[in-house]
Amino acid sequence: MYILLLPLLAAPLAARPFDSLPPARTRVAYEPAGRAVTITVGPFRLPAMGHDHDMMMMMDEWAEDRSDLVTWPADTWLQGFQLRVVDGAGRELSRRLLHHWAVIDVDRRELVYPVAHRVMGGGAESGDVRLPPTVGVPLPAGHRLQAFFMWHNDSDQDLEAVYLRLTITWLPGNLQPRPAPVLPFWADVDFHPGEGGANRYDVPPGGSTRVAEFTVPVSGHLLVLSGHLHDYGASIRVEDAQRGEILARVTARRDADGTVRGVSRELLGLWGPGPHLEANRRYLIVVVYDNPTRTPLTGVMGVIGGLFQPDDVRAWPAVDPTNPDYQRDLAGFLRASTVAMANRTRMLP
Secondary structure, eight states: OBOOOOOOSOOOOTTSOTTSSOOOOEEEEEETTTTEEEEEEEEEEEOOOGGGHHHHHTSTTSOOEEOOOEEOOSOEEEEEEEEEEEOTTSOBOOGGGEEEEEEEEEEEEOSSSSSEEEEEEEETTOOOEEOOTTEEEEEOTTOEEEEEEEEOOOSSSOEEEEEEEEEEEEEETTOSSOOEEOEEEEEETTOOTTOGGGGOEEEOTTOEEEEEEEOOSSOEEEEEEEEEEOTTEEEEEEEETTTTEEEEEEEEEEOTTSOEEEEOOEETTSSSSOOEEOTTOOEEEEEEEOOOSSSOEEEEOEEEEEEEEESOGGGSOOOOTTOHHHHHHHHHHHHHHHHHHHSTTSBOO
16 A cells, blocks of 8 residues: 655645635545445546656646545545546546545644655556455544545547546444554655655666655554656665665566556565564665666656554554644645646646
8 A cells, every 4th residue: 555645846826825726526425335435536637748748747737636625434444445547437547647646634644754644545556455354544533535646648639527536445443353553654765845846856877876764753563565666766675774774675667668667565564574663763765766868867756655553553643733844745735736726727617
């Protein structure tokens, strides 16, 4: 389960507050019998980006759309999700139309950062997720969720009436025996809350290795690890900064031309408890990119995400909406979506 993503490059609109434009139309179907909640957002018109998509990503058109705030209806254990991009007739379209997406819980904080919790998400290369019934993500009734997502139509054809459809599956909160509580987490090799495209960087010819340090406020085990890389990305690993030990590593699945088609998903807790992270101990995220070309790779990212099982879920820090990083991060999401919604060709009336 992953975990992205971040507010991306989008300048604020001086004439409007961040939330002055409405989010995309959102429909929520609560299905108690099927133990599912389906969130549908749209419709959108996706203009063709063609061969200029890399340049557009460096401009204000690279902006996120968002759903309404969705109030979660019951005390549950989240079990997984299925995301689809569909047309007006419900036919599936390519998942690669989404550069990335994320659902945030504004009422819970992240593991690594004091910002709103990314409950689920992924990139174009990410798949659906289904957890075993022995574990679950605790989600209380009343928590407020919001989806943010970035379209990426790099074809030469405009697409009309495109929808994002997200189905979240769950188990009842009073289930016995209780699932083991696990929580999604992520860490970025270059995270700057609310600063848009500041979490992207360039890779010179020949490639690069980029490193960032992080800590966690509560001890626990890494159960699952995956990640997000752009083209020519090679691998991401987590290291113990004090011992120099590699705790986990994921690798890119690439075509011969360097196009990243996916990132491995390591089930670290399948045959054992998984690597144990200690509260306040120093760890590293290490991102490796190849670059066999003669020009720099611009605007790449390196993000890990997965599942973390805290030793004591009650020790998870409470969210602090007054924290400056929390506020900057959320403002960055809203700013990016305001830029997207200001482009009136993107959302259909």
